[in-house]
Amino acid sequence: MPSSALSARGGRLAALAVGLCWLAVLFDGLDMFVYGSVLPHMLAEKSLGITPDRAGDLGSYATFGMLVGALTAGTVADRVGRKKLMVACVTLFSLASGLCALSGSVEVFGLGRTLAGIGLGGLLPTAISMVSDYAPRTRAALTIGLLMTAHHAGGILSAYVALWVVEPFGWRAAFWVCVAPLLFVPVLAKFLPESLGFLVAKGRVEEATALAGRFAVELPAAPDRRTPADRRDALADLFRGGEWTRTLLYWLASFGGLLLVYGVATWLPTLMRSEGYELGSALTFVVVFNLGGIVGMLVAGRAADRFGAPRISSLWFALTAAGVFLLSVHMPLGVTFVVVFLTGVFLNSAQTMVYATVSLRSTPDNRATAVGWTSGMGRFGAVFGPWLGGQLLASGNGDWGFTAFAIAGLSSMVLIGVAALRGARQAPRAGTTQELLTTH
Template sequence: MEKPDNKHAIVTVAICFLIAVIEGLDIQAAGIAAAGIREHFALDSSQLGVFFSAGILGLLPGALIGGRFADRIGRKKVLIWSTGVFAVFTLCTAWVNSFNSLLAVRFLAGAGLGAAMPILITLASEAVSPQNRGRAVGLMYCGMPVGAAILSLVASTDFGTNWKNIFYLGGLLPIIVIPVMMFFLPESKEYLKAQNQAVTENAAPQASFKDLFNSTNFMRTILIWVSYFFTLMVVYIMLSWLPSLFMELGFSRKEGSTAQFFFMVSATVGTVILGMLTDRWKKAYVIILMYGGILAGLFALNSAGSLTQMYMASALVGAFVIGCQGVLYAFGSIVYPTEMRGTGVGMASAVGRVGAMLGPVIAGQLLAAGFGAAGVISAAIPCILISAIFMLFLVRRIQA
């Protein structure tokens, strides 16, 4: 009996990892293709900012709808459809011929990707025993920085110099993965069990938004929402602005891109290690370690003088800030029961995406107001402290 279960878990986490790699490619795609898109569509800086926001904005309704439908009609079915939507509209990004249509396809591609993310977390966590959920989600989610690092390398080749090739790659990869999902990805056993139980009891499985605010879940939902919001705000400030912050500090664009690469490589390692520690350590210790690590990295970025020190600080921030996001996703799968796990994680992801949208905008405003890189990094510190405090309250509540 153990072997099929192990096979089920390995196949599920491996396929979810592939989709996370594709998400990482997309996160980097807009920034890498920005110069080519600006030239092709004759955009100014303001319009380019709207282009960046369109994809992130699409993640919001995607996360809400994807999680909800995953609880209603099944994890596998919704994941395949959402990956298909993402693939089609990512390819369309290379074919559109007006700014408005460019915004529309980026929004719709973002919606497909946003719908996929809570389902990936839910599937990975439900493929293993509750004792191994942190590790499973960590292994799955480390695909994101892997994808981002791969695209950074592709961008340095002749193939990557044409901005359209970036979106052809991002659209064709999920099309290749869809048949793999159709034939090899198993449906969640926990979901099927909950469905069968609901049929036996002649009741519809609960997956309503209002269940997030019942007497059991209300405080858990608020606590995890606040943590997702502020943590993803800092994550996306770092993802969007790290190379630019390097240039603000007097380093070259190439050195900023190298820092981003170190950030992503260490993020891959950090996500796996923190995910494993989530299962083995007391949850409070993991939270103190990961948020303490982010703070140490931010202080290091602010005080480092040499290029080597800056690279090391970037790696430190990457390991903990992206790893922290993986741990938060694992917590989402622990906080909510099976019948509403997709809905709960989807809503928390959507709230986090609001923070993700606001973070880069606030960073841009601070830079425009003359606060410099140090001001942006300092502004991230209170966000991390708030997230840490709310997560510690959440752990205390779960244990109680």
């Protein structure tokens, strides 16, 4: 067979691998956002005895599970392989949704959401690694950006599940829909190739070379092995000299950013209903919000490459805060849709700009450590955000929900700005900002 034909066939196979990862992340987004989409029904029906404060706790269970899943994904993937971990993650969050659908108590429902969170937190970074291996090198950044849109497409799907399924069949039906990805697991297991990076790291170079040739992609370089002492030194470097203040500022900015992302994602439909909008409109806001997230992911990196990641990060958080605050004002429906869309554009990529700023202002030898710990500290904000919204509603201060989230956006704007001003040196760039849209 001519080499051009082999290359074309390999390109189609690589597109299949990327497409399978996209579908897996779509289901990830569906499972993540479905709780927020059905929450107004659960509160109205007083299902399982859920009150606003308990609802906030339950939202935090999933994000805590995501924290555990994200922190352990790399270690597990290095042992069993990225393909097996992706299959396991999809299986876990699908079965956990079944547990939520069957739950007869808040405790069982909370266990289901925690287990789902572990699967959700482990899937996304693993899928990004897979896509990085099989994306065309000239379009790697674009492919990763497209993968990230799947998460928001899942959020859109969750709103339609709530609109079309919950009304006639009840909230449990939405979680049964989230069990459906189990049907996708055999397809994933059969057709998704193993990560080339994993095979090379394990010394299975011949197998990796054969796969790279079959899929018409480049073989990744062998990873730089770092000892535990090296990793400890990289972490210590973040606190040496005057670096400790900048490190803490980045961590706090990340905390505020993910508090915003997951707080708003969990409570948007409920808070919009509390502002007087009908349930149908409140769920449509979820669709518009996630459409904005898709647009934001595609344009944020390009804007930061042109104007600088710290500047865009601060500006994005300021615009996010303004948009979130405006949602507390009852405006004409058309204007509200525009504000929700623009808030989605800026909110969902503002946090990504924090990672871009940290990465571009770190030295090559501690870049991975700096970004990883910034993401990890931010995950505590992801746990706190849903809880905060629940506490405000439970205390009768639901009107302050959007205001509290807006304050978080303003604080992150200030923190990232001060950290950037304190950064005296600019490290060599590892790539464009668009290539850094890989942590969420």
